[in-house]
Amino acid sequence: STEQTPTPRPNIGAIPPYVAGKPPTVRPGMVSYKLSSNENPYPPLPGVVEAVQQAVGSMNRYPDMGSASLYQALSDRLGVPVDDLSLATGSVGLIYQLVQAFCEPGDEVVYAWRSFEAYPIAVTAAAATSVKVPVLPDGRHDLDAMAAAVTDRTRIVLVCTPNNPTGPAVTRAELDAFLAKVPPRVLVVVDEAYLEFVRMADPVDGLATYRRHRNVVLTRTFSKAYGLAGFRVGYAVAPEPIAGALRAVSLPFGVSTVAQVAAIASLEREAELLERVEALVAERTRVVDGLRAAGWDVPEAQGNFVWFDLGERTLDFAAAADELGIVVRPFAGEGVRVSIGEDEANDRLLKLAQEFPR
Numbered sequence: 035s036t037e038q039t040p041t042p043r044p045n046i047g048a049i050p051p052y053v054a055g056k057p058p059t060v061r062p063g064m065v066s067y068k069l070s071s072n073e074n075p076y077p078p079l080p081g082v083v084e085a086v087q088q089a090v091g092s093m094n095r096y097p098d099m100g101s102a103s104l105y106q107a108l109s110d111r112l113g114v115p116v117d118d119l120s121l122a123t124g125s126v127g128l129i130y131q132l133v134q135a136f137c138e139p140g141d142e143v144v145y146a147w148r149s150f151e152a153y154p155i156a157v158t159a160a161a162a163t164s165v166k167v168p169v170l171p172d173g174r175h176d177l178d179a180m181a182a183a184v185t186d187r188t189r190i191v192l193v194c195t196p197n198n199p200t201g202p203a204v205t206r207a208e209l210d211a212f213l214a215k216v217p218p219r220v221l222v223v224v225d226e227a228y229l230e231f232v233r234m235a236d237p238v239d240g241l242a243t244y245r246r247h248r249n250v251v252l253t254r255t256f257s258k259a260y261g262l263a264g265f266r267v268g269y270a271v272a273p274e275p276i277a278g279a280l281r282a283v284s285l286p287f288g289v290s291t292v293a294q295v296a297a298i299a300s301l302e303r304e305a306e307l308l309e310r311v312e313a314l315v316a317e318r319t320r321v322v323d324g325l326r327a328a329g330w331d332v333p334e335a336q337g338n339f340v341w342f343d344l345g346e347r348t349l350d351f352a353a354a355a356d357e358l359g360i361v362v363r364p365f366a367g368e369g370v371r372v373s374i375g376e377d378e379a380n381d382r383l384l385k386l387a388q389e390f391p392r
């Protein structure tokens with residue numbers, strides 16, 4: 035009988051699904067581009083591929099559990115102590131670990147909405163409570179409202195900058211003003227997944243902020259600017275008590291040998307990778323300028339993606355994109371997020387934007 039079937043904790047049934055970006059549609063005679071997961075269109079550099087190939091031969095062994103070389107490389111690169119770092123299986127792994135390590139069931143996690151869709155999943159999975167604060171009409175975080183949403187039960191505030199999927203980033207002045215209002219017992223997580231794409235006046239200086247505040251955590255990733263999404267490597271920078279808690283709850287061997295090797299080889303080739311980021315930023319400028327010239331009111335795009343506030347027309351836009359051979363990311367009833375991709379893919383987006391009614 036059903037009484038004898040094992041049942042997961044009640045909140046597990048309440049976990050919202052993570053809808054991953056669809057792969058490109060296969061159509062005879064037509065190249066299709068995936069612009070639905072904010073990936074980097076450039077493959078790993080040849081030197082990175084070579085290093086990984088060399089490491090594959092030892093994949094019968096567990097990885098270095100402590101990932102000592104990668105911790106050291108990051109510590110050197112960032113100028114922070116190894117103890118203030120925590121590696122994870124993608125930066126999404128850090129979000130889960132933060133909630134797990136800091137929230138009792140029913141504790142509150144405040145974040146902007148819409149934002150990264152893994153936030154409600156991680157919060158619900160830990161039986162914590164999401165407090166979603168709507169983004170402003172221009173897609174920016176409403177940091178005043180987020181500070182006002184902090185209660186005695188709030189343990190974490192997630193600040194996503196640039197915000198996925200709407201695009202704008204928080205300024206340094208805005209973050210400083212926010213931190214001055216939030217009690218120091220609340221953990222403020224600055225999700226910097228798209229950090230390297232930011233080009234704006236007075237951007238958040240994550241490292242300087244972490245150095246000044248005992249309650250600030252930065253989460254970063256090799257998935258976006260470094261183009262290693264498939265390897266799953268992210269890291270947090272935080273004062274030792276926080277970073278240590280993250281390491282304590284981390285999945286043993288969660289960063290594979292090939293992932294460690296790919297991340298180290300990419301750090302060694304950072305200048306070349308950042309040139310690619312520059313090219314993507316130039317493409318983003320071309321796309322956003324083209325969209326605005328065509329009459330679209332798109333929000334400021336500081337990540338490697340643009341947001342279309344389409345409401346009820348969201349799925350029509352996604353279908354029209356599919357016809358043109360670009361796969362975008364629709365959020366039904368809300369809008370569409372489109373990653374900056376190959377030049378040809380971006381051309382197709384501009385063509386779609388010309389043809390689709392504003």
Ligand code: PMP
Pocket residue numbers: 071072123124125126127150194197198225227254255256257263266267268
């Ligand atoms: N944070 C944000 C804001 C993201 O958009 C993403 C990826 N979509 C992540 C974190 C997680 O990236 P990863 O797990 O690949 O590091």
